[in-house]
Amino acid sequence: MSSAAAKPSSGRKATLPLMFAGSASDISRPPTAGEMVSDRLFRRTTMIFAWVSVLLVFFIVFSIARVATPAIRNYGSAFLTTTVWDANRQRFGILPAIVGTMYSSVLGLMIATVFGLAIALFLSEGFLCSALDLVMARLGLDQHPFWGTIPNRVEDVLKLTVELLAAIPSVVYGLWGIFVIIPLIRPICDWFHSHLGWIPFFGTPLSGPGLLPAALVLAIMVLPTISAISRDALAAVPPKMREAAFGIGATRWEAILAIFIPTAATGIFGAIILGFGRALGETMALAMLAGNANVISWSLFSPANTLAALLANKFPEADTIEVGALMYAALILLGITLLVNVVGTLILQRADASLQGLR
């Protein structure tokens, strides 16, 4: 309190000469005409920039749609339902890319949800802290000024590490996927194909890049989104519900499964939807690992294509007509991701509102 009040008189002296220098009568005065004009100008400017950021969204949609218009007129809805992409014969269809986008995103999302939820629970329910506290108590160090703080610090480091997961650029994960994940899972995938090849999921061998390695890397990239938002949702469960659950003798997991997760369910669902939105638009992992083949297949090991990967691969060398078709594909991707993100945001808002009554 007092430090903030004292701040202007010492720290702000340099920036507020008018207000803090000179005699008492100089301390305050009405603004001059020049100051009034510049004030109005500055306010107008900020308002213009606020409008700029709003109009930007419309401008993005408009400028992509403008370039896509000829292609939309030419190919119509057949664009969405045909499977050939051949620039030389000017035949464009994105059904395999749409299917591949959905398939890889759902797959990656399933893996990411399991692990993301585990991380969220692990960090919000203090498993690690309580376990380490027990160890420290056994060693008689739990009250020690240094060793006693270790459990909290380990948990902080863990939180930071999960955040670092999101900071690594996607192209680096792609590089890692090519040289680590693909060689690692290849023997496993070959075994599944040769022994269980009659199941459609294992119907083709893994010949390098494919859907499964792409989905695995995709899962790593979506994981921080899911774990961060569902951790917030779990942390928002009112303390009195926690205490009540433990008070009637629930074990930790009875409380989690019967009270915490159902209470935070809407928030966790919102997290999964927003994660889905991220997975749909993720480009590099898929462009590097999915194999860019216009194939529709149930097999997890088959090469595939996604809308984002299609854009990344075809754009640099496209001629005018192909650019039009690519813009059409970009518009479809924009529509899908906008829809998913708006739904996710609305769900999170509802989750927040529904918890209001419980607090």
Next chain:
Amino acid sequence: MAGAHINQPVAEIDIEELRFSLRRPRSLFSYGMSLLTGAATVAALLPLLSVLYLLAKKGLQGISLATFTELPPAAMAPGGGVGNAIVGTVVIVFLATLISVPIGILAAIFITEFGPETRVASAVRFAAKVLTGLPSILAGVFAFAVVVAVTGGFSAPAGAIALALLMLPTILLTAEEAIKRVPPRMREAAVGMGATPTQVVSQVVVPTALSGILTGVMLAVARAAGETAPLLFTSLFSNFWISRTSPQFLPKTLSDLMKPTASLAVIIYNFSGSPFENQIALAWSAALILVLIVLVVNVGGQIVASRSSNP
């Protein structure tokens, strides 16, 4: 006396039934699930450790002074470096910061100080949320449509506009949060002394919220530096330095900027599919440099944030 009250109902339950023991299925289930969750958390962090380990091993192996000062090697050639890509990344991200910071901060000032309840303000917040969810490749598509298609060529500013679009929501939303945290009494004190709203903002609010705003800018820069997808078909790639005249790493004319520009992210992508050992080794070195840049800026932003958390 109080003890008697509490003891009465408890006596009816078998207290042993509530004691933690692995022989009871309830406790065993709980214990097992806790272990499983812990194992899943550790498993989820293994990729990160693996990435960092490989970056340190493969990246450091190939790194030398030449990595920073030389141009990318041709297909079969030995040696070479990613000097022009480092310069390119810095130039593109700098231009993107120059575009996104004024828009983001001024818009944040408007929606917090001048018109917090207006319809424009809620539209800005909604727009920022929509932009947060915009796939990075679509930012590239947009820049292609409005810059590359109009100027007729791939260029650094095209990439910068794509990156600026991705930085804007982070800068705007963090600046909004930082400005909101400035205590109202500081504003009131300034107004009471006859300061115009502009003076309040420029001399009290912004200086107080500066470290919070800076955090947002640094996090946005860290994210933008690692983005690849929006650069693939906006600034493309170049095997040459950014300028023909010495010093070659400094862009001196507009035409230096208006041509394809190299970047670390794109060289990693290009060389990752290369059949040549030397280029793959360089991709790892470039990845190490990129991750170091991103992590330093990111952690720097978080340090600034931790200092600003109690104004």
